[in-house]
Amino acid sequence: MIKKEMIAMLLAGGQGSRLGVLTSKLAKPAVAFGGKYKIIDFPLSNCINSGIDTVGVLTQYQPLRLNQHIGIGIPWDLDRNVGGVTVLPPYEKSENTDWYTGTANAIYQNIDYMEYYNPEYVLILSGDHIYKMDYEMMLDYHKSSGADITIATYEVPMEEASRFGVVITDDTGKITEFEEKPEHPRSNKASMGIYIFNWKLLKESLQALSEQPNCDFGKHVIPYCHERGSKVCAYEFQGYWKDVGTLSSYWEANMELIDIIPEFNLYEEFWRIYTKNDTLPPQYLSADSSICGTIIGEGTEIYGQVRNCVIGSGVTIEEGCDIRDSIIMNNVTIGRDSTVRKAIIAEQSTIGAGVELGAFEEAPNKEKPHIYSDGLVAIGEGSVIPGGVRVGKNVAIAGITTIDDYPDGILASGETLIKGGEAV
């Protein structure tokens, strides 16, 4: 008989549009982080390290990279005879065929998957945060507090609390009130989007709310249960937890890994983060290279100068380059004598020789100033930038660009250059 005490459902279908061109071809959980990792590696590694061996990953937006990355779950030891990782895309039904219209709707459409494993508890996770968390401790808390639903919360600075859904608890940890992005927050306990549900309750409430449009956990399911007298508790998480939902926060969280003793430490033996390793060989630094305050993944070859960067696997940085304060993802090539400042260059991109990224005075991005800000240069997956061009700040580039796309060899600050495919 199949029986799992707790299974996890990982919501990985979102686009993460605030990451701009980084998510033009892939879902946010598949975006690289910390050099060799992808954002989804963190919740997946947390699952296996917490002893959860059954994980359903709900995909919807651009799932190819995610599917390739997850495979049958070998990197996380989630290739199991019973359980393991299962990718759950939306599917056609005999009637009412629907995309996943909300977080809870996505889970609702996979009730059969959960039922198969006969769980006591279901852990709902989202695939867009960087953290290490022992879900088993949260489960212990859930059991000992006798809760029907436990919400993991994180204390954020009071002035930022209005960006989150916050909870108000009594002194036993029981949640008395919810406030969604309140103007004047009465609490700084932000919901992390991590929930443990008693399976019976989850199933009943999802079925009861099946007609609810865009059914969402925070907006519908949890208030529904709360109103009907379910005991909802807050589990206060201590430790590092970072939302990397915007380009600026994404860039910052990466840069924090370079600190001499980073707050988020990947070097502990305990609680290892696993990822799919396509590249195994070591990295090489040439006699002319110079490197400082940088982390680098496998198989990367550096012939130039690198300062304060996060560099993935299989990257080549040629002679004479001067790369600073940038994030270079897997398999990027940067041609010789290029200068790069505060750029985020997504996987498989090729930068020609003598290119300057992050030049000129800063100017706000003309199309999406709220996305492309802080002087960053964002370059989407598989982009090509021809040699010799100068690119300004707050710029987005995606697709295969040629010299003709750069009048006078220049892309001024605040411009957006998206080729081949829909704009993001």
Place this chain on the structure above:
Amino acid sequence: MRAIGIVLAGGNSGKMGELTAKRAVAAMPVAGSFRAIDFTLSNMSNSHIQKVAVFTQYNSRSLNDHLSSSKWWDFGRKQGGLYTFTPTITPDNSMWYQGTADALYQNINFLKASHEPYVVITAGDGVYKLDYNKVLEYHIAKGADITVVCKELPEGMDEITRFGIAVTDDRDRIIDFEEKPLRAKTRLVSAGIYVIRRRQLIDLLEKCHQEGRTNFVMDVIMRYKDVKNIYAYKMDTYWRNISTVDAYYEVNMDFLKKEIRDYFFKTYPDVYSKVDDLPPAKYNPGSEVSNSIISSGCIINGRVENSVLFKDVYVGNNCTIKNSIVLNSVYIGDNSHIENCIVESRDTLRANTTHVGENDKIKVVVENNVRYVL
């Protein structure tokens, strides 16, 4: 598939000194993130040989650890698999493997129970890429009884007299073969890779056993060279054996050359290894690295020059590592100076340590300090 694979990885090498005190030669780390046996196992896998047996005997803990799962090389299938055979006590035999032929004989049931017509026998201490199918095709085309893969070693490379030396006729048939001769007649050395029909091998091994003979090279290759068709397959790509301290040092240093790295790491097919899931290497302010290989999990605070650092090495502030090889999980305390050395894995060098070897005499550093003093 037409062949099964056997990797003879039981051996020790006296010339490796302290480096094989805790592991077999086949388990020696090579090129930052690999171990010697990865090369032959990857070749097997890339040649679509799906059933591979690794014979171990000497100090096999580290090797077994590395082979704890066969999935890294894509074995572990319904058709085939990766097996490790250590000597066992049977009603007929309670001895260790007395030699390579004896090791094969003691596992003759593995040969008998297989159905593939050919056997590819390799050593675990070679660093090379080779499509064994090409050797097999050559073997069939030549109508050979045994094919020995050979490599013409350039002048000045390696101590040639530590190898088996082949002399061939103009059709590449081996007409003379000497094991570790005092004076080598040619520079054509055996790479320790053999292709032979499985039935033929079983017959030869049974005969050897009856006659009390135990060594594959002496008692099969050399003894039968006049009555069997033994051919040399001449490899023209990179091949080196790591079984002496100097050769081991040189092979690792070879990977500082771009053409060697490109050949092994960026040209099809790939070399596979056990995945260790280490974080990216980290270069803190104060690090100065030049012409060096650095592996995952390393944290560098000092100077590293012309060196190969294996996985998970910590280099303290103000250190200098020069012309050296530092094996896995070594901790090097602040202000240390390491030059022309091989530092044994898991070692802990306290702050202000100095080890300097000579240019022509590499020093093997084994300190065995306790890392954490409570």
